[in-house]
Amino acid sequence: MTHPDPIQSPLFGQLQQALSQQGLPQEYFDWGQQLLQRLDKPVQVMVIGYPGSGKSTVIDMMLGQSVICRHAAAIPAHITAPIIEVCYGPEARIEIEAPDGRTSWHPGTLAQTALPPDTVRLRQELPGTRLQTHSFVEISLSGSAEQNHNILQRAARHADVILWCSEGFTPAEQSLWATVPDAKKDHSFLVLTMADRQIMRGTLTSLLAGLDGFAAEQFLGVYPLAAVQAITAQTADHTVNAQLWQSSGGRQLARDVQKQVELGRASDVDQAEMLVRQFAPKVADQQWQQTPPAPKPDPTPQNTPTDAFLHTALDLLQGRARQMLAETDGAANADAILSTCMDTVKDLSKTLLASQNRSPQVQAALDGAQDGEELLILFQLERGEDAAIDAVTLLLQLKREIADDISQ
Structure with a gap:
């Protein structure tokens, strides 16, 4: 059956270009191909x-x-x-x-x-x-x-x-x-x-x-x-x-289905952006700069406003993501990725626990981090490429949820 041409985002082409590089680890290539298929269709x-x-x-x-x-x-x-x-x-x-x-x-x-x-x-x-x-x-x-x-x-x-x-x-x-x-x-x-x-x-x-x-x-x-x-x-x-x-009952069903659609697509986009940032060719007209990882936040309790705690948590997640990209640099190590993800979630929990007067947004982020820590324990038991991918996806989802809370 004939199909109309898919509506492709620039990210699709960037990921294709990244996957065309020689020396790309096989597990990353396979992961990227799966993402291309998902980005290529609704x-x-x-x-x-x-x-x-x-x-x-x-x-x-x-x-x-x-x-x-x-x-x-x-x-x-x-x-x-x-x-x-x-x-x-x-x-x-x-x-x-x-x-x-x-x-x-x-x-x-x-x-x-x-x-x-x-x-x-x-x-x-x-x-x-x-x-x-x-x-x-x-x-x-x-x-x-x-x-x-x-x-x-x-x-x-x-x-x-x-x-x-x-x-x-x-x-x-x-x-x-x-x-x-x-x-x-x-x-x-x-x-x-x-x-x-x-x-x-x-x-x-x-x-x-x-x-x-x-x-x-x-x-x-x-x-x-x-x-x-x-x-x-x-x-x-x-x-x-x-x-x-x-x-x-239509409003609730339509809203919840749409949320699942958006979450699925957001996860695909986050993972694709991560691969592009790591493996896209460093040519003159594309500057893929990696900034130094953000320092660990001081978990000493302070009476800091809600938005400050959320910004600190977001900076932590973004910094660790850049750090993982810089450290892997083409050498895939699932155990190292799982370990970094676990350390990140633990530090995130410590950062959010430092808030003595927790707002609903900070409490929601803390609950997400603690739930994530339990999931990461399971991922570490499973080990391997799939577990590492799930762990990175979990961090990306936590990052997105905190960013959404800040923007509200």
Whole structure:
């Protein structure tokens, strides 16, 4: 299937150039290639569930318009294609794939188009800014138990964020979902798509209570959603009905999914910038200067204002990042990186503990540093390249969170 050219940032080209250098350690080259693939495409949000579970309606809600379903009709139109991709394109158009592999393009949206009943895959392209950072892929589980298991495993491998859509999340669904790798569950949401019906029946409270223990371990959260009302809240009278948008459950789900998208992309960008800074060629028109590492802050308790403590913490993280870059200088040493990351987080905790009158921002940074220290212990036990990458990503995330607190 043809795809529009990706919207690439200058960082993409800089990373390509950095990876072209001779003598680059293999582990850094492999890491950089993975980052190039991720930067080359939007964050992928997989919307998965059985037929009739409200997947298309959830995507329409996230888009703020009726793209897949005709929600104004008495009965929303259901599309039987097992895979529907919604992504960025210069104009609204659809690609239809037949069972024999032939494809055809049609203008407009799926909600406006009559589709062949044997369609095996649909691709909806839409202009606008919403889909420039992430795309949606709807996966329908309509086969046997074994087929659904295999489809889910393949989908999970390619997903950055997963939304499992269901009316009641039955024991059969729970067993199927339990096979998803834990790393993917950390970026997944359980969406109860017909919460309005459950409320009318008086069963929503008991359903949520029954799912509480399982869902807490298997998902980031459970989101009861009256999806049609959420779409109405955004499209009626061309204005957003804030009260209906919130009461439908749409506002919270959309905000939390967007946060996952932003966190995923920010982590990729931070890691790519680190590689570029270390390995980009030092040519005349590019000055990649490394400043000396910041000195360790004095952990002696002081009555320093909140912003001063946060700035000190941020300077510490930035200085240590530059120090790691200077020390590695092309020689990858996972154990040394893990050790430096652990020392950095310990020093960060000491710095923040020095505040006698802690603000909520300082306390949040301290909690993050202490949680990070526990994670780094696990990383040190695992050792190796992957653990070192996770450790550096953790420091970058702490740095970003503190910087966000300072800017507020």
